[in-house]
Amino acid sequence: MNFQAKIRRWLPYVGVAVVVAYCLAPFYWMVVSSLRRTSDIFENAPLPSHPSLENYLAVFDPSQSFTKSMINSIVVAGVTTSVALVLATFTAYAMARLRFRFKRVVLTVIIATSMFPVVSIVVPLLKLFTDFGWINTYQALIVPSMSFALPLAVWNLTTFFRQMPEELEHSAMVDGCTRGQAFRKIIIPLAAPGLFTTAIIVFIIAWNEFLIALTMTNKEDMQTAPVAVSKFTGASDFEVPFGSQMAAGVLVTLPLVVLVIVFQRRIVSGLTSGSAK
Amino acid sequence: MVETHNPGGSATASADESSHDRSGGSSPDGLPAPAKRRRRQPGATSGSARMAALLVSPTLLVLTIVVLYPTIVAFKDSLYGTAGLDPKTGFVSKTEPFVGWSNYADIFGEAGSRFWNAFWNTSFFTVTTVTLETVIGVAMALIMHKAFKGRALVRASILIPWAIPTAISAILWRWIFNSDGVANKIIGEQILWTTEGFHAQVAVIIAEVWKTAPFIGLLVLAGLQVIPKEVYEAARIDGATAMRQFWNITLPLVKPALLVAVLFRTLDALRMFDLPYVLIGAKKASVETLSMLAQDEASNVRFGPAAAYAVVLFIYVFLIALAFVRLLGTDLVRDDDPTPKRRRRWLTRRRTEVTA
Numbered sequence: 001m002n003f004q005a006k007i008r009r010w011l012p013y014v015g016v017a018v019v020v021a022y023c024l025a026p027f028y029w030m031v032v033s034s035l036r037r038t039s040d041i042f043e044n045a046p047l048p049s050h051p052s053l054e055n056y057l058a059v060f061d062p063s064q065s066f067t068k069s070m071i072n073s074i075v076v077a078g079v080t081t082s083v084a085l086v087l088a089t090f091t092a093y094a095m096a097r098l099r100f101r102f103k104r105v106v107l108t109v110i111i112a113t114s115m116f117p118v119v120s121i122v123v124p125l126l127k128l129f130t131d132f133g134w135i136n137t138y139q140a141l142i143v144p145s146m147s148f149a150l151p152l153a154v155w156n157l158t159t160f161f162r163q164m165p166e167e168l169e170h171s172a173m174v175d176g177c178t179r180g181q182a183f184r185k186i187i188i189p190l191a192a193p194g195l196f197t198t199a200i201i202v203f204i205i206a207w208n209e210f211l212i213a214l215t216m217t218n219k220e221d222m223q224t225a226p227v228a229v230s231k232f233t234g235a236s237d238f239e240v241p242f243g244s245q246m247a248a249g250v251l252v253t254l255p256l257v258v259l260v261i262v263f264q265r266r267i268v269s270g271l272t273s274g275s276a277k
Numbered sequence: 278m279v280e281t282h283n284p285g286g287s288a289t290a291s292a293d294e295s296s297h298d299r300s301g302g303s304s305p306d307g308l309p310a311p312a313k314r315r316r317r318q319p320g321a322t323s324g325s326a327r328m329a330a331l332l333v334s335p336t337l338l339v340l341t342i343v344v345l346y347p348t349i350v351a352f353k354d355s356l357y358g359t360a361g362l363d364p365k366t367g368f369v370s371k372t373e374p375f376v377g378w379s380n381y382a383d384i385f386g387e388a389g390s391r392f393w394n395a396f397w398n399t400s401f402f403t404v405t406t407v408t409l410e411t412v413i414g415v416a417m418a419l420i421m422h423k424a425f426k427g428r429a430l431v432r433a434s435i436l437i438p439w440a441i442p443t444a445i446s447a448i449l450w451r452w453i454f455n456s457d458g459v460a461n462k463i464i465g466e467q468i469l470w471t472t473e474g475f476h477a478q479v480a481v482i483i484a485e486v487w488k489t490a491p492f493i494g495l496l497v498l499a500g501l502q503v504i505p506k507e508v509y510e511a512a513r514i515d516g517a518t519a520m521r522q523f524w525n526i527t528l529p530l531v532k533p534a535l536l537v538a539v540l541f542r543t544l545d546a547l548r549m550f551d552l553p554y555v556l557i558g559a560k561k562a563s564v565e566t567l568s569m570l571a572q573d574e575a576s577n578v579r580f581g582p583a584a585a586y587a588v589v590l591f592i593y594v595f596l597i598a599l600a601f602v603r604l605l606g607t608d609l610v611r612d613d614d615p616t617p618k619r620r621r622r623w624l625t626r627r628r629t630e631v632t633a
Contacts, residue, residue, distance in 0.1 A: 012420065012423035013424060013426075015420035015423065015424070016420060016424045016431055018420070019417050019421060019431065019434070019435065019491075019494075020430065020431060020434045022417075022487070023434040023435050023438050023491050024434050024437060027441065027449075029449070029453060029459060030449045033452060042457045044459050044462045087336045087339060088336065090336070091332055094329045094332035094333050095333075098328060098329040098332075099325065100325060100326050100330070106337070109337075110336065110340065112598070113340050113344045115544045115598055117548035117567075117568060117587070117591055118550075119548065119550065119567075119571045119587050120347070120348065120571070120587035120588065120590060120591040121343065121348065122572070122575070123347075123351060123354070123571060123572075123575040123584050124346075124348075124351045124354060125343070125347050126575055126580075127354065127575075128347075128350070143342070144343055146340075146343045150339060151340070154336060179328065207442065208440075208444075210442065210443060210444045210550070210554075215572060215576065225442075226442045226443075226444035226445055226551075227444070229448060230444050230447070230448060230555045242452050245448050246448075246449070249445045252445050253440070253442065256440040259440070260433055260436040260440045261433045264429060264432040264433040264436055265429070267436055268432050268436070268499075271495060272495065272496060272499035
């Protein structure tokens with residue numbers, strides 16, 4: 001094999017390595033920095049000279065209420081995902097299977113809402129929730145999240161339902177099932193992978209939400225994890241605790257990284273079928 | 278099959294036709310095939326519409342509460358001023374005074390400089406980041422499309438920037454762009470990236486492009502993978518260079534996927550908030566976006582001006598979306614029937630609607 005052919009053969013792999021490095025390098029830097037000791041946090045070596053977990057211990061220090069913010073994030077993202085999924089399943093089924101007037105209008109409206117600038121709904125909702133006394137409550141974080149979670153779930157699930165052969169329901173209905181029974185007994189089990197994929201994507205996006213969580217809370221123990229990390233302070237106000245910020249960042253990101261690694265195939269299929277096809 | 282029969286309306290008429298296409302057994306006079314008729318239960322027509330209404334209404338109700346209602350309230354609020362000292366009476370009022378269009382008028386007057394600065398920042402970030410991430414994303418997609426091994430690794434790694442919460446990635450980049458950070462180490466200069474100025478904008482752009490270019494790459498890759506290989510083989514036989522193949526085959530064929538990706542990214546960039554807020558900070562003139570401006574006003578209980586800024590941003594996003602939809606035609610809202618015949622008919626109908 002001559003030299004040029006060799007280059008031709010290996011060039012794609014070099015390219016892939018560059019892409020992977022581009023995507024992972026900053027994340028790698030976060031992990032490495034989180035393992036440095038406070039005393040050598042400004043080291044720029046690719047590996048920590050004295051790896052230590054002291055930043056992680058600092059994060060879980062009770063004064064940071066980081067544990068509470070992680071719980072808040074789990075509750076908010078979890079409830080948002082579950083509610084959006086249940087409502088979206090019904091709607092997506094109707095979109096994929098039933099014929100009714102204004103269907104295209106309804107679908108367009110639902111998609112259009114996902115393109116809304118969140119701030120333009122947060123401002124009035126903040127005022128409304130202040131009147132309700134809802135500031136610093138879970139519902140004040142969950143309800144506005146529906147504005148992006150629900151359209152996303154509907155859009156994704158509609159695509160999934162459309163891909164499923166309609167004949168299955170028909171034969172179930174021939175066998176005496178009502179449409180509702182066919183939906184419960186045939187569609188839901190078969191659509192489980194699609195529901196699961198949608199759930200992961202909605203969860204990740206709900207977990208990443210920042211603007212709503214920042215605006216609707218002013219008490220430290222009601223913040224979600226991303227907000228809490230962004231407001232981390234060190235021992236003194238003048239010191240920016242980069243080490244513990246990196247450690248907290250790793251902890252906030254870790255659940256998502258695990259989801260991505262385990263379910264990468266599904267997430268990709270969900271993202272590509274939902275938004276570009 | 279349950280379906281609504283509603284002769285007269287053009288939309289329903291074509292929907293009916295499509296259902297015949299799908300079943301493949303329609304008789305020429307437009308009646309459903311006998312096999313299907315047997316399945317239909319009496320009263321199914323109204324049942325389908327009722328069922329659809331039942332299934333769709335919870336979602337529409339929630340979206341009305343969390344999107345439609347706040348939008349209307351935002352329009353209303355934007356016409357009100359800030360509660361406080363009433364300049365006419367000198368009394369402190371608890372309610373917000375009606376000020377008409379003055380919040381909007383302020384955009385062209387007193388409060389204007391901060392607004393226009395935020396407006397240009399928003400536009401500047403949108404144009405630069407979307408352009409850069411489109412170029413980088415397409416390049417990434419072309420590279421990934423060439424490689425066969427290690428797909429799982431590539432897939433997982435390009436998803437990671439997308440999965441990292443923006444606020445966390447902003448903290449990460451603040452660390453990288455720290456004065457003693459690794460960015461300055463690499464370029465061998467001391468730049469105070471996260472202070473006011475053009476370098477702060479560059480920092481925001483770099484961090485944003487890092488996070489979102491892989492996402493465009495992912496969507497374009499999906500578009501690339503459905504292009505049949507034969508097209509390229511034919512082009513090679515005809516002696517087309519790699520460059521020509523890219524411009525004349527790849528790009529036109531991935532254009533729908535790419536345009537949708539660019540639309541989503543553009544609308545997302547227009548409402549940018551987390552990244553500049555965490556990376557550089559609130560109230561920094563060089564990176565303040567419209568979302569940040571509106572949020573800042575709202576958190577200072579100046580709901581009227583905040584709502585006015587939010588409304589302007591909303592209209593801005595809406596106009597850009599509208600422009601894109603006209604450009605994209607119908608690719609955005611896909612119809613339910615995948616058969617080419619149906620799709621073509623729908624496309625032509627939409628075209629005429631747009632021109633009409």
